[in-house]
Amino acid sequence: MLEVVTRENRHLYGDALEQMYRLRHRLFVEHMKWEGLRRPDGREIDQFDNDDAIYLLLRENGEVTGSHRLLPTTGPHLFSEVFTDMCEQKGRQVGPRTYELNRTGTDPLLPRDRQLQGMRLLLVGLMEFSYRAGIEKLTLLTPLHTLYHCLMAGVQVKPLGLPKKMDEERQAPVCFITDETSLSNVRDYFHLHDSIVRYLGTSAGDNATYRIPAATPLHVAAE
């Protein structure tokens, strides 16, 4: 299951977010060698880890085994503050229904097959969450092999600029179109048709659906 963490329910996720910061340090610093993110306390955390961020936590038996971070593009995000000259071909995509995806991954200490299964759940869950939340586009910087896998899985991906070599990997700035087509394509590709996203701990109960502030109201949207 993927659990949605927003400003509304993050008070319930203190421990889980701590686990996530440590997982991200293991993944991005110790495993992928992004030395700029190294911190002595072993937590990978930055100025974008604030109340505006939305997290999708992959949890197995209460343990965080993978995560996504989504940032609204109407505020500061990586493409606006750090990778500012990346989207030279199509320009940065910003707007109330466009979010930036970053810090995606699974725990590198897991066995390979569980990491792969985790990545599948993260991708299918991301598409489910985004579509149901009313997000139309996700912008991100993606390694080229991940781009290939997402295309194979049927995600609609628009390139925003040329791939560039960063550290050891070539990464491309792209935009995922998070509509019903992308969702049903990835569900078919991975044979995962059940809902796997949960938004817990709000007044709406355990069957709540998170909607971004700019989303069309549910009774208008064609769900």
Next chain:
Amino acid sequence: MLLTDAAFEFIEDLDRQTDTSSLLNSFQLLISKYGFSGYCIGDPSNPHVYRKDRVWGVTWPEGWLKRFADQRYQLVDPLIRHMGTTSEPFRWSDVRAGAGPVALQVLDEATEFGMNDGFALPIYGTDGAMIGVTVAAEHYELDKRDEAALHMAAIYFHAKFSRFRMRNPPIPKVSKLTPRERECLSWVASGKTDWEISQILNISEQTAHEYVQNAITKLNATTRAQAVAVAMLTRQILQ
């Protein structure tokens, strides 16, 4: 900048490609803008393992394709070998430095067909093996931006092609079975032995065996199970 635009236009137009032939044409048009004459797309992983469907699409000259197949150059081609070891795009001429005499001969013979140089674009496939696209030219000159744009176009091209193949798996070209062979193979598909088939069809066990063996030969199969699979795939028996 214009070449980069062409790659982005190719990617945007992919949504409008509804079959492999229009997809292949559109990629050929793109690479011709970059100064390349032909391409090859497919799966070069583990070249020593024989597989029929390694090459998905190719526009090399016929003469070169024939010689490559006749001489089994896939076993010694330094481009295929290098492609299996890297996810970095590389220029054909760059593999000459580390190539042995036989490998160099393959590269030299390709020049007889106007393929003096080329650009190889490996892709890290979903099962971990390297797959890819390679393009050839008499001579070419690209800057880093153009190379990056072509690399991205190749990734989109390969993924689109793979998705077409997922929807319509390539149908092997095999001989047609006779009605009797189809009948016997259908019973094989239902788990029947030669003896059981002979009882059902009121023929001798030896005759039933021969029908099944003929079907296996015609379908280029080595086992009964494989013959059943090929017969189903080529729609000669019901699934």
